[in-house]
Amino acid sequence: MKDEINENEVYFLGQDRPIPKNSFSKWKVVIGMIVIIALSIAGSLTWSFHKGGKAVPVLEGEILDTVSILPQGSKMPRFNGTDDMSAFMDWVCKHLVYPKGVETEKELVVVSFIIRTDGKLGGFNIRKAPRNKAFEEAVITLLEQSPEWEPAELPNGKKVNMKYTLPVLFRNE
Secondary structure (H helix, E strand, C coil): CCCCCCCCCEECCCCCCCCCHHHHHHHHHHHHHHHHHHHHHHCEEEEEECCCCCEEEEEECCCCCCCCCCCCCCECCEECCECCCHHHHHHHHHHCCCCCCCCCCCEEEEEEEEECCCCCEEEEEEEECCCCHHHHHHHHHHHHCCCCEECEECCCCCEEEEEEEEEEEECCC
8 A cells, every 4th residue: 555755855764865766766675674773773662452442552672762864953753743752652552443353363563654745644665564454454544544744844944755664563462
């Protein structure tokens, strides 16, 4: 479930300039590894959905206070007017729906997406696919319903696309 991004640039971890769109495909593997390394360094949040009807975060590793993704002086994307990603994670927990008929299954879905310059989420890419596609569909459906974001902004005021990766763990306890 991918959609086209009309922008010519997407900022990635450690880049101080955009990667030209025509060279994007050869960078996919490198960028994917950088994202995985960054998640490993920063620790990872795994979202666990419990049968009781509430998703709760499970913290694995240590989360750093700051991970630099845009050039210095840039503004990170903001969800509901806050720089704190916990507001987005709370929203995910509150609205995530366990797929019907598979409530006893445990699945991990890792999805990357782009916070576009128009504030909408797009460019969904499943980085780790579950065995049962119903879980993948539940995560993407949820992200498609996300309220609009304030997009990332460079120091010169130019709004840019920003890529995020979100792991979501479905499990019953």
